[in-house]
Amino acid sequence: KYQRESAWTWEHQALVRARPVAGDLALRNKLEALRLEVLRLPRPDRELHDDVVSMRLRMYEHGHSPLTGGDDEFDLKRDPGGIVDIEFIVQYLVLRHAPEHLALTLSTDVVNLLAALQENHLLLAEDADKLQRAYLAYRAEVHRSVLRDQPALGKSAEHADRRCDVIQIRDQFLSGLPAL
Numbered sequence: 397k398y399q400r401e402s403a404w405t406w407e408h409q410a411l412v413r414a415r416p417v418a419g420d421l422a423l424r425n426k427l428e429a430l431r432l433e434v435l436r437l438p439r440p441d442r443e444l445h446d447d448v449v450s451m452r453l454r455m456y457e458h459g460h461s462p463l464t465g466g467d468d469e470f471d472l473k474r475d476p477g478g479i480v481d482i483e484f485i486v487q488y489l490v491l492r493h494a495p496e497h498l499a500l501t502l503s504t505d506v507v508n509l510l511a512a513l514q515e516n517h518l519l520l521a522e523d524a525d526k527l528q529r530a531y532l533a534y535r536a537e538v539h540r541s542v543l544r545d546q547p548a549l550g551k552s553a554e555h556a557d558r559r560c561d562v563i564q565i566r567d568q569f570l571s572g573l574p575a576l
Contacts, residue, residue, distance in 0.1 A: 399434045405447035409487040411435055415504045435494045435501045448488045449572050455480065456574060470552045470559065472534045472541075476574050477559030479538070481566045482531045486510060488569055493518050506531055523568075526561040533558065 399407070411431050416424035455474065473479045486509045494500045497516045503509050507528055514524035534555075538548040552559075563575055 399430060400437070403434075405439075405444060405491070406451045408434060408491055409448065409451070409484070412487045412490045412509070413483075413504050413506075432501050435490065436498060438495045439491055441492060444488065444492055445570065448484060448491075449570050452480070452484050452570065452573055468552050469549045470555050472538050472548045472550050472555075475559075477530075477555070477562040477566075479531065479534050481562050481573075482506065482527050482534075485527065485562075485566050485569055486513070489513050489518055523565045526558075527565060530558045530562050 399411075411434055414431055416427045418424075471478060483506060486506055490500045490509060490513075493513075493516070497512075497518065499516060500509065500512050500518075503512060510519065510524045510528050510531075513519040514521050519527075534550075537550050541548045563573075566573060
């Protein structure tokens with residue numbers, strides 16, 4: 397009842413990527429059925445847009461601590477044009493279009509969701525490709541940072557074009573967020 401009637405938009409955003417991975421099979425099946433039902437609920441577009449943008453702005457204002465040593469570094473996850481922006485684009489588009497495009501709820505990973513968005517003509521092939529390439533490049537660098545026990549930072553200059561692409565696509569759907 398909570399998910400259907402009272403949950404915040406960010407909680408539905410989390411359901412886009414949620415998946416049961418262990419436990420009783422019957423419970424896992426019930427959870428997945430609920431996830432599909434909630435993701436496929438119709439949502440007013442302006443309200444959805446404003447909620448997603450508001451949550452992303454809150455992340456900048458309250459949850460972003462400066463990890464960088466200067467302007468030449470880029471937080472691969474949290475800075476504008478990074479992983480979180482890509483995830484928010486995907487989550488917004490899934491929540492916006494899942495009632496009409498049920499296939500958008502069948503996957504939980506960003507790469508497959510980008511493919512589903514493209515296949516359903518909700519994202520241009522060129523944009524889906526740019527977002528996928530950026531996401532995979534960022535994730536690979538984050539994994540290398542974790543293995544080195546270092547913060548997930550990249551060089552701003554090395555990612556400038558990629559970041560600009562992500563921000564340009566993000567702004568098509570989620571206007572009102574900061575640029576570089």
